[in-house]
Amino acid sequence: MTASLPKALANFGVLPDDAHIDVRTVAALFGCSVPTIYRRARAKQIPAPRKFGSSTRWNVGEIRGALMPKAA
Template identity: 55%
Template sequence: MPEATFRDVLRNFDALPDAAWVDVNVVAALYGCSVPTAWRRSRLGAIPRPRKFYGSTRWHVGTLRIALSPVIASDACAGSDRHAASAPVPPQGG
């Protein structure tokens, strides 16, 4: 995939329809890992498995979104816990 196209797909991932398909470069970028690691994680089941279309292997965008949802939620929770620990606790009372 040409560099400009890859960047466009990644930048506009949220605008892609769930029925779209993306290549391993996009998957690796979404998971913050290298291409070989994306293949390995897919083989181990940590990343959804791709499908082969003639000579190309692609991942289903809708499936990736579902798989990434817990990752995003846990990152958000971890971030809020970090900040909550250092924030003052408001007094309780009534």
């Protein structure tokens, strides 16, 4: 059985900056595990997620900024 690519990950390049993605998509973008994403968020190494009811989501624009840090 092969793991399916999350739809949000496949479409990440065309998502608007104000869209929100789940933790599995964020983990795939950073190439790490889901628990690592939560650890990095607590340590303020990546943007903090937002809660929508019982769902936790990350802002696409903020994640793009974290993936492509500004040059010095």
